[in-house]
Structures are given as structure tokens and as C-alpha cells.
Amino acid sequence: MTVHQLSVFVENKSGTLLQVLELLKEANIQLIASTISDTVEYGIYRIICSEPMRAYETLKQAGISANLSEVFAIMLDNRPGRAADAIRSFSEAGIGISYLYSFLLSGKGILVFRTDNPELARKVILEKKLDFIEEGRLLGMA
């Protein structure tokens, strides 16, 4: 139901993002999705990748502040309105979405997100029969 997400704390300074990407490249780690927003104070670079554990160790060893966490991932048909349906289920249950990003993989839409109530989110995903994906399946699609 969840996949590992690698979060990297990057200073808002030219060259820091490249440093992270170069390290992952040298370790032969493939990016599946990544996102960073343009806040002034902190840059958190969030990454879904092949071999998240090894990616985490690689960055740690290079002295980079990183964190490994679990985020929900659900798969949706690539049709209009699917994302709205999925999010409505959480909204109706009173669950807040802390952040979300999405991408296409093998013709399917993937939503990755964190909620303020993971326990309840789990229940909703099962009750509403949302097509959640485990890490192995996600990496297999990549």
C-alpha cells in the first residue's frame, strides 16, 4: 500500500540539486518520480527511485541530510476524473493530504501522497477498493 520515498534536505543554493543527482547516477540508481517546490527557506527534494534503501545509504555516506519514509501510492486509470474520485474518498473521511504528486507509468496514473491520518487512510483505501500499489509492483513497472 505504501512505497519508500527518499527525501533530501537541500540548501537553496546553486549546485546542491546536481550534487544529489550525480551521487545517485554514480550509484546507478534510477529515478521514477521526483518533486521539489520553490519555497524560499527550505528545499525538500522528494524522490521515488529504484533501490531506495541503497539510495538513502549512498546519500548518507556523502554527508547529505536525507530521510526515508513511507508514502501511499495508488494507481488510477488514465481517464479524466479518476484523481477527483480518489481524493473525494479521503476528503469525505476527513483525511487531510499533506502533499501529493502524480506521474504516469506504463500508461497508468500514479498518485503518491502523505496524509495526516495514515491509519484511517489505509481503511479508506481498502473500503473503497482503490488500486494501491506495493513497492515491488511499482518498481516492476518502471
Added chain:
Amino acid sequence: MKHEQMYLHPELETMTRPEIERLQLERLQQTVRSCMRSPFYQQRFREAGLTPDSIRSLDDLQKIPFTTKQDLREHYPFGLSAVPLEEVVRLHSSSGTTGTPTVILHTQHDLDEWANAVARCLYMVGLRKGDIFQNSSGYGMFTGGLGFQYGAERLGMLTVPAAAGNTKRQIKFITDFGTTALHAIPSYAGRLYEVMEEMGIDPRRDTKLRTLVIGAEPHSDEQRRRIEDMLGVKAYNSFGMSEMCGPGVAFECPEQNGLHIWEDYYIVEIVDPDTLEPVPEGETGELVLTTINREAMPLLRYRTRDLTRILPGDCPCGRHHKRLDRMKGRSDDMMILKGVNIFPIQIENILMQFKELGNEYLITLTNLEANDEMTVEVELNDFTDDYGFLQNLTKAITRQLKDEILITPRVKLLPKGSLPKQEGKAVRVKDLRKTLI
């Protein structure tokens, strides 16, 4: 201009050097005798093998050990009092942000003489009864408020105790009351001009401002000229410190070339901050002051930590009281921001209370648009993927720093390892403020 019109206290202001030194010796001997009523100085003199009779000339002053801020802290609050407490009519205290606060005590005589000194300064730059004097200093324990208040009243001016802040209200007072003289820290003078511009007020056309008293914050001559051009005023540099009452210690005369220090109140020494030996005439060193016109709490050879020098030569204004050059910095690591004294250790103490933070931090001072700003960058120990957490942590640090240093810094959390590793003596402060000394 006639003699009595130039000087508020002509008999004191125009004394010759021998006259000044005669008065100083007389007052020093009197002061040292009074000091023997303070337990602190009794012990100091005993330890140094001195008695009041050891002081027979001004040179003998150098036999007396220095007094430091640490001494004031250790004998907080009344250990340096040289009069019974019932003779004391007021105390002023530092904010105590670096630990124990320091307290300065005043008898009625001390307050009267303080007001006289401030009045003398203000008269010297042309202010008279009939002027309207607005004071934008904080009142209360901060000496810039009451110090100027009593001095301006002593001169008979109409005073506007506007106190600090609320720039639009300050400007309304200036225009409505016809304020002719204003006391403000230099950076605030710049801020006033900005807001006047926003409000469509031309200070030359729409106000009667003509004299500005600026101090409490290091500034260059260039900055002064800019303030004068912006506001259409003459701006005079004021030097004071709470340990020496507050404002009124030294002040520029109309020549605007150095600050006359009132030698009927203070004996001035400039010493090398490392060896504590006097520096050669005219060279820069630490300012050391001895109060010779104070009853409640005389201070002998007080190390001010301010670095300056005595300007050589005579002043065309006719006063023979020595002139101090602009303050060139500090012999300790104190920063002065918006007129507030801040030590890096205060910031460090706060940061170290947060277990989420690492040991490395950097304080950067800038002054974009004439306003002093402080940025505190600090490394985060453990990183969690949570903006909310980072924001709340930033807010909490900012709030605690504000409570401590009275200024709101910009707090920036950094990944571990972002700040340069410190080897040897750590560089914790980068002062990038422009046009400063």
C-alpha cells in the same frame, strides 16, 4: 555669537586644560573617598594596597585596577553603591540578556547632573527653549528615553516623548506639533524618510525638522551626510552608555568633527585592550572612563569595550574638552543592531536549547534599505520530511530569539554540513552592513 549664547555652561565648557585637570583631580579624590563606602571598592583598594591618599595626581589613577561589566554583574544589584540605599532615587538596568543584568544607581544629584550634561549637549548644537524636541527612544529602563527627556526639559524645550516605534504616528507628531529636533538611531532616521516618502511628505517642505540627534548605533560620516540630505537637517552624533548614565557622555559640536567628552564628568583613558597599557596619544584603543561627578555609583576606570581614539589638536568651537573619534568597533564581540546591544553568546544559548539543531551556526548582519537585519543560519541535526515541522521549528526559534535579543531575526535552517567547518576561533558573525565603520 556672544559667549554666553554659544555655551550653556561657559565656565565649565571653556575651561583651559590646566583648569580641567585641576577640577578633575579634585573630583577624582572626592570620588575615590566616596568609593570607600562601597564594599566592592573597599576590597579592591585593600587588595591593591591603596588608600584614597594614594591618589595625589591624575597619573595616580593608573594605580587603580580596572572595573569591568563582569564586576557589575557579580555585585548585582547594589554591591557598588557608595551611598545608603535611601539616598538612591532611581535605578536603570540593562535587559540582562547575557545573564545577570547590570544596574546603575542614581541620587537626585546624579539625575540633575545627568540632565545638565544632556542639556549642555543639546544646547551645543543650537537647540534652545522654543524648540520642539521629539524623542523616538524607548523609555523605561532604556536610558535613551528618560536621559534625553530630562535633558531636553532642563533646557526648557517642549518635549514630545513619542518613544520607539509606530513610524506613521512619529511622522504625524512631527508634522502636527512642528517638531524641530528629533532624537533617533541612524537606521531609524532612514526608515522615517522612507515612510514620509510613501505618505507623500517632503521633510523639507512639510516639516520644521532642522536638527537630528543620532547615536547608539555605529554609523559612518557618509551615512550621516545621507541622513542630512534626505531629511534636510543637521545631524549630530551622540555617545552614551548606560553604565555612564546614558546619553550625554560625549557629543558633537557644530564642527561635526569628533565628540567632546565632558571632562568635568569623566576622566578619559585610551588603553590597549590586550596589554591594558595606555596607547600613544592619538592612537586607537579601548575607551576607559572614570566617573568623577556621580554620587550613588561611581565607577573607577571602567572598561567600556568601545574602540576609539582621541582626536589631536584644538577644536575651533572653543571647548577644550577632548574629542573622541567615531567608535571604531568593540574589543569584545558585541554587535549593535537597531541601537540594541547583542552578544553572539545570547543567540548561541538559545539555539543550543533546541535539540533538533546542530552546533554550527552563522549570524549575518545586513542593512538593505537602511534597516539593520539579522539572519541566523543554523544546521539541523536530524532531518524529517515535514515542512510543517520545519516551519514550526523556525517559528519557535525566531520567537525565542526575539524574546532574548528584542529584534526579530530571519532564521534559516540548513542541512547538516552546509556551514563551513570551524577550525580554531570560530567565525560566528558576518557583518555585511554597508557604510559602517
